[in-house]
Amino acid sequence: MATMPSIRRASSRTTRGSAVALALTATALSVTVFLGGRTRGPAVSLSIKSPATSTISNGARCQSRGFRARAPGVSVNLWSGFGPSLGRRGLSMTVAPKAxxxxxxxxxxxxxxPEDDVAxxxxxxxxxEWKGDMIIIxxxxxxxxxxxxxxxNAELTGPAKELDGVLGGIISEMIGDASFKGSKGEKVSTFVPGGSAKRVALVGAGEKDKENSDTVEALGASIAGVALDxxxxxxxxxxxxxxxxxxxxxxxVLGKLYADDRFRTGDNxxxxVKLKSMEIEGATSDALDAAVKHARGVTSGxxxxxxxxxAPPNYLTPSSMAGVAEKISKDLGLSLTILEQExxxxxxxxxxxxVAQGAIEPPKFIHLTYKPKGEVKSKIALIGKGLTFDSGGYNLKAGAGSMIELMKFDMGGSAAVLGAAQAIGKLKPDNVQVDFIVAACENMLSDRAMRPGDILTASNGKTIEVLNTDAEGRLTLxxxxxxxxxxxxxxxVDLATLTxxxxxxxxxxYAGMWSDNxxxxxxxxxxSKDGGExxxxxxxxxxxxxxxxxxxADLKxxxxxAGGSITAALFLKEFVTKTPWAHIDMAGPVWDAKAGGSTGYGVRTLVEFVAKQQ
Structure with a gap:
């Protein structure tokens, strides 16, 4: 395996009118170069060469942002900071190989x-008559x-009672010995000497008249938990x-198999997972196969x-998020457009x-589209906030309760949208086209970052006075x-960890939802009710x-x-003119520290929502 070049940063002092030369020695590079500052740069040009090619591109003077040179696989931006009024000069360079x-x-x-291997x-x-490791009732x-x-104590009925008779009452003894009530979360198991199944376990299902999709899903997780233990x-x-x-x-069952070991090593x-097969007594093959297919699609999302x-923010960057979208596109046949900064x-x-200008990481505007094979009767746009890290900018998140160490989850809306894209790409609903949109970037603090008091102009021409750089998600949305x-x-529909x-x-x-329809x-x-969210x-x-x-300006x-989540929704409403629109603020349920962190909130609701549009 070839050695992969790492990200390199270089800096140097420059003066007005001086020439800058960059030598790139790695191959297959995606390069971003910033030359600090915000005013018009000097009239110079940039050439980039690599060992494999001759001159790739010559950048020309850019009136507002410095210099730019682009070619396949290479992106170069020069951001000039020459001029005594700026009080700072210099060069910083990031080299991000495609590999x-x-x-x-x-x-x-x-x-x-693991869930892909469980039938x-x-x-x-x-x-x-069943032969295997464990019967779970x-x-x-x-x-x-x-x-x-x-x-x-719980009572046995139906096939479970018949099995108890064949096993000589061992299941009834378990119930009596453990005072098993059948309450949610209860479980007990025993070995079966000489039986066709090696073990029998009981799992509490709660009261039947209180059963719903949430309790049944929890029951499935309990069943899988017993098998895993x-x-x-x-x-x-x-x-x-x-x-x-x-x-x-x-x-x-499938959800219980999730474990995040991506960044663990050794004994950690x-x-x-040893579980490879789960059979369900009494189910019909066609109905169960359809149910499992749907469950696998949603669970995958x-x-x-x-x-x-x-994922930590040094792994999930705007570029790698765009890479995830590329993987979805390639694996499932969704069309993909990624807009670069230019x-x-x-x-x-x-x-x-x-928002993006303060970060070294370049922004990536991601647009995936699912199209059904037949007639399109409905078109839905799903938008997810994609801040892969939110420092707060100049309104820095600081002090107790700022949660800056958790701001990797500020892209929870985009995670829900990309998760829904994966699920829908697998389930392939009829008659509905879905566009999945993420404006991915970081909100960082630097000498290039937007400042409180700056005025930004959105793509519809509206001007926005930035009073708080930590209210950045709405700006990207x-x-x-x-x-x-x-x-x-x-x-x-847009989803965001907004406020x-x-x-x-x-x-x-609970997530909050605002809509004008x-x-x-x-x-x-x-x-959301059907999806259990x-x-x-x-x-x-x-x-x-x-x-x-x-x-x-037109807006702050x-x-x-007071009413901060309401005014945030009203701000977003200013950028939708005629289409029925809804905004979901999922800042609360995106993360559950007690349950292990990320919840995957939003995917189930979106999949159910799309299914209703067929």
């Missing part, structure tokens, strides 16, 4: 995942009598006469979202680029919304728009302290 981006993507998105299939014979709880401190390879799930929803059960790495949100400049995306509406979709105010309002379990809002609420509609208070009025990027 390194590929390596980053491979670390962010594992090529092999879930129907079992049509009697449970006593979900047992429902008997409702607790009024006034009683606890409910009675027992380190068995084969499992048969035996019912008590009532079949839980196969899709939700399969989703729970999770043990390999949720896993991707978890991987993206959980192309975004031509489109006038000053709001988005204003503004240009993304304008871009999306030009695609003429029937509906637009801490939404966490204060709704806590960590009641039908769209109702669809999203129903979709919590969403609450919030008010778009038109009178609060006064908070966003600027004395010197923040309002007052």
């Amino acid at each position: 390194q981006v590929v390596e980053l993507v491979s670390r962010v998105v594992p090529a092999v995942v 879930i299939k129907a079992f049509s014979s009697t449970p006593s 979900p047992v429902y709880a008997t409702p607790k009598p009024e006034g009683a401190e606890e409910g009675p 027992a380190k068995v390879a084969s499992v048969l799930v035996v019912s008590t006469g009532s079949q839980p929803d196969s899709q939700a059960l399969s989703s729970g 790495v999770s043990k390999p 949720v896993r991707l979202a978890k991987d993206l949100v959980g 192309e975004c400049e031509k489109l006038g995306m000053g709001s988005y680029l204003g 503004a240009d993304a919304l304008i871009y999306a509406e030009k695609l003429n979709p029937d509906k637009i 801490g105010a939404c966490i204060i309002s709704l806590g960590n379990e 009641d039908d769209l809002a109702a669809e999203l609420l129903e979709s 919590k969403l609450w509609r919030m008010p778009l208070v038109e009178s609060y728009k006064e908070e966003l009025k600027s004395k010197i 990027n923040v309002g007052g302290r």
Whole structure:
């Protein structure tokens, strides 16, 4: 394997009118060069040469940003800082080989995942005829009598009761010895001497009349947890006469197999999953196969979202996020457009680029499109906020509660959108076209970064006075919304970890949703319920728009302290003119430290939402 060149940074002192020469010795390079400053640079040109080619490109003077030279595989930007009024001069250079981006993507998105190796299939014979490692029986709880401190022991019915008879009452003994009630989370197991199955386990399913997709998915996770703890390879799930929803059960099983070992080594790495086969008694093959296919598609998207949100920001950069989109495009046949900085400049995306200008990492505007094979009856645009790291900029996140160490999750909206792209690419719904849009960048603090008081111009011509550089997500979304509406979709939904105010309002379990269209809002609420994610509609208070009025520009990027999540939504609404639109602020549920970090929130809601558009 060839040695991969690492990212290199070089700096030098320069003076007005001096010549700058750069020697690049690595091959297949993507290069960004910044020459600090914000004023017109000197009238010089740049040539780049590599060992494999002659002169690649000559850059000419750029009136506003310095110099630029581009060629296939090479991007060079010179940002000039000459001039005594700037108080700073110099050169910084970043060299990012294409091979390194590929390596980053491979670390962010594992090529092999455990759930792909676990077969879930129907079992049509009697449970006593099954041969394997473990039989798992979900047992429902008997409702607790009024006034009683606890409910009675669980009772066996249906195929489970028949199996108990064949095994000589061993399952009934387990229930009695453990005082097993069938409550959610309860579990007990035992070995079966001489049986065709080596072990039998009971898992509490809770009360049947309180069952829903959430409880069934949790039951599936409990079943998988028992199998993983027992380190068995084969499992048969035996019912008590009532079949839980196969899709939700399969989703729970597959989701439980997720473990984030990408950045662990040695003994810290999770043990390999031994489970290879799970058969479900009483299920019909065709119905179960369809349910499992859907569950695999959605679980794949949720896993991707978890991987993206959980990836550290030195691995998940705008470039590697674009690489993930390329992988989705290649694997699933979605069309892909990635706009580089120069192309975004031509489109006038000053709001988005204003956020990106402080970072060494170049911005990447990502646009994936899923098109069905047949007639397109509906077009949906899904937009995700893509801040791969948010320092806050000059309004630096500092002090207790700033959560700066967790700001890798500020791209949670884009993770949901790309996760949905992967799921939808696998499920291939009919009649609906979906555009997935991410304006990816970093919000960093540097001598090039936007400052409080700057005025940015969005691609629709609206001017924005930046009063707080830490209210950056809405600035990137503004240009993304304008871009999306030009695609003429029937509906637009954006998702973002936008405001801490939404966490204060709704806590960590619910996302807030704002919409100017009641039908769209109702669809999203129903979709979130079907997907098992919590969403609450919030008010778009038109009178609060006064908070966003600027004395010197069209808008301010923040309002007052009160109602901060509402004014953020109202700001976004300024960049959608006629299309039904909804905004989801998922700052709360994107992360759950107790449950291990990233949740994959948003993917399930979006997949259900798209399914309703067919």
